Structure formats: C-alpha cells, structure tokens
Amino acid sequence: MKQIIAVFTVVAVIVLFWYVACVPMNIKGVLTELERGGAEVQPPTASARRDLGEFGLVLDNSFAIPAAWEQGKPRLPSPHQVAIELWDTTVLKKINSKRSLVFHGWVTLSATMLGFVIGTGLGVLLAVGIVHSRVMDLSVMPWAIVSQTIPIIALAPMIIVVLYSVGVQGIIPKAIISAYLSFFPVVVGMVKGLRSPDAMQLDLLRTYNASQSQGFWKLRLPASMPYLFTSLKIGIAASLVGAIVGELPTGAVAGLGARLLAGSYYGQTVQIWSALFAAAILAACMVGLLGLIERSVLKRMGMAQ
C-alpha cells in the first residue's frame, strides 16, 4: 500500500510538472493563434513577442494558459492529449489500420523478439566460450566492449544497406540491429554468472573427478540463472531500442520507429509522444513479463523463497 502511494506521488509530481512546463513551451504559438482569432494579446505583434522571454509572455497573457494545453500542434503536448491519442490509436482503431499503434507496436515487437532471441543465444554462446577458453576470453571480450562504443544510429543504416545488397530485407535487418544491442548485457551477465561458483565449489567437483561438461551443466549453468535473468531484462529493453532505431533510416512505413519519424516530418508532436509512450509501455511490459518468469523459474529451482 505504501509502495502504491509512493508510486502515485511520483507520477502525480511528474504530470504536474509536465502541465506547468507546457505553458511556457507553447505560449508563443498559442498567442499567435489567438491573435489570428482576433483576441487581444500583449505585445500585439508576433515580431515583438519573438524577442521576449516565455515567462514574461505567460504573465502578461495569463488568460491564454488553458489554450496552451489544447493546441493542435504544440511544441510540448499536454499529458491528456497524449493519453487521448494513445487511447484513440490503440483501443478505438482497428488493429490492421495504418494508424493503429497496436499494428505499429506489433511490427516493432516482432523484430524485437527475433532480435532478442538471436542476441540472447549469441550472448550465451559467447559467454560459454569466454568462460571455458582463455583465448576467447582475451580475444572476444575486448571486441564485445568495442562493439558497444559505436553509436548504433551510425551503424544501423550500414547494416541495412549491406544486408539489402545481399537480398536480405524486412524483419531480419531490424532484428540484427536489435540483437547487436542485446547480446552485450547477456555476455557480460552470463560471464559473471558462469564464473560465480567459488573456488570451493570447483574444488568439490575436482574431488569427484567431474568432467568440464559436468561442471558446466551441474554447477556453472544453474549458478548463472539469477545473472541470466538480470541480463535478459536489460537485453530486452536494448532490443526494443535496436528495433526502433532499425526502423528510422529505412524510411519504414510500419513500426513505432516509423511513427516517430512520420510524426517528426509532419510536426505531429502528439503522435511522437504517444509513440514514445507506446514504446516505453511495451518495454515495461516485456521487462515485467521476464520478471514474472524469473520469479517462477527461481522459485521452482529453490533459489527464491
């Protein structure tokens, strides 16, 4: 109960701050519209207002404040505008409509899931190699780290162009970009997890004359499970970012990335923000789902009480 109150307090503060921020952000546009509609605003010309500060304009034209929350193409849409847009484009639109966020969300989600599966598989394989082979430890890990220092926004168009030239398009390039972002946390987490058994545990297996593969399946892999789930949660969020970024440079017509891009081309800020929120909600749902799976798996393993 206390937790819920705390969460709601934080949300309420953010929403309040957001509404307040809308006023100075939108005031110039609002005054221009009102002036065109015949209202008296201070100062009366747009060129005179241009050089004035937003806060001064708000104070001089306090009657215009409610209009700052209802603009058609605001600089900063107000929370309820975003909420209404989200409702309209998810619940009220048919899901096969080009304006449905469910449709766009699904396009991005499918690329995210595919990329996440590829990235996780690759990450786990690399981690197994790194833990068991000193050569791989020394050679792969630095490259894995370097790979994450390259901005994905710079790399994404190249991946898409190169893959297109060999005839691969559609969901695969997006999934690869998404995998590129998600394999890294899995590698780091799994290397740590597979190395988590202490010296005594390894000595114990030595006294049984256990083989390396027995040590892996019976000790290292089960011991790494809590680490795996932590990395998966980071990985799936990174996957979603990758899929969205993969939609930007192609001029894709479908997907949350395409919605963001189209919104910015046409100045549809409400659309941009609702796509952003859709992405955030999607990520939260996926992380939450993984959290549930984690709890049930660890509970079944006896590692959570």
Next chain:
Amino acid sequence: MTTESTTQHVIEARQLDLTFQTNDGPVHALKDVNLTIDKGEFVSFIGPSGCGKTTFLRCIAALETQTGGSLTVNGMTADEARRNRAYGYVFQAAGLYPWRTIAKNIKLPLEIMGYSASEQEERVRKVLELVDLEGFGGKFPWQLSGGMQQRASIARALAFDADILLMDEPFGALDEIVRDHLNEQLLALWARTEKTIGFVTHSIPEAVYLSTKIVVMSPRPGRITDVIDSPLPKERPLDIRDTSEFIEVAHRVRDGLRAGHSYDD
C-alpha cells in the same frame, strides 16, 4: 600378497615439500613432512593457522601438488587416487547447491560417477539415515540449520564408495553445543563405516576427543612437530573429556603446539 596389503599404508608421505611462489618470494607451506596413516585410523591435524594442516589435507586430495618428496594414497599417487575417487572431502562450509534439495545434493557425486537411478535412491536413503537426516531429503538447504547443512555435506561425501574421508575444519563455523553433538555423531559414523578419516581442526579438545592419532603441526615452515597415538579407547562418551588420560593427551598436544610456535611474533 597378503603381507603386502597389511603393510601398505593408506596414506604415506615421505619428505613432502610444498613451496608456493608468491610475489613476496617463496612460501614454505610444507617442509619435510613424514607421516603414515593406516586403514581405519582417525587422524587429526592440529596447529595454528599457516601451519599447513589444510594444505597437507589438500595434497592428499590432490587439490595441491607437492613440490618435493613423495605422497601415496592407497598405494597410488594422490592424483591417481583422486581420479579413482578414493576419498570424500568435506569443506569448512557445507557448500550445498541452493538449487538442489538435500537428496539431490547428495546425488550430485552419484550422478557424476554414473550410478543408476535406483542405486542413487538407495544410497541417498542410507546416508541420510547415517547422518540422522531422514525425512529432510526433500528440503532445500536454506530450510536447514547450519549444523544440519554440514551433516548433509558429510552425507554427500559418504554417498559413494570412498574408504577415506577428508574433513577440513568441518565444524569450525558451528557453535560449541552443535559441535559436541556432531563430534559424537561423527565417532558413531566412523565406527559404523570403518573409514579412514583425516580431520583438520584448531580445537584441542575436538582433536583429542575424536582421534586415534593426533598430528601437531607448526608454521614457518609448515611442519609436523609431534605425532601422538591416543591411548583413549575406541568407545568415547562425551564425559571421557573429564578423565585424566584425556587431559594428559590434551596437555601433550598443547605442549607440542607451544614448542613449535613462538607466540610472541
């Protein structure tokens, strides 16, 4: 052939040396260690920290390799003996896998050694009874007290057919009352299984109470300063610790520890 098997010692160390190379120069963990252990003996290693008692036990287990001298276990090199699964090892911490139940933890060595499923069940039942943990097979380690966890780890070391049981301060982390109880149980278990036991401790009463042979060691370099064959009978109720023989042996152990170690450094 029969004469050879009676004269052959279970563990035999001759001029055993072990030097660790560290950044501060070589450290003589063991120097000129000579010791024989016969079948069915209960041998305690006692000494201050750094005297090499654990290192010697680890040498027997082939978890460390000596840098000089010879060491045979069951007539083989220590590493061959390890490959033949000649011993069970109990560490200071129980080290049970949190994701396995007690029964599954005990099955771990059996799975690794390839026992059949029915054989595994049978052995788990037997050793759980041996350490007085019947009915706890389905519990997870966190549901058990520290003493029970350590008993489960002893059961794990007993589950397969090793004649030697090596124990590295197995009760060091437990309180005195639990420790007394476990010592009593360990003696009963030793009498029933007739295993050869190597037991590292830094408690004088524990060493005297349990052992047929007490090996007193001292540090820098790690070496044996005294080997005491206990005159105590094999039947040992807890109150044997108040008898004059017991106190006499304890005195000798204490003297051995003093002689080998100057306490002013």
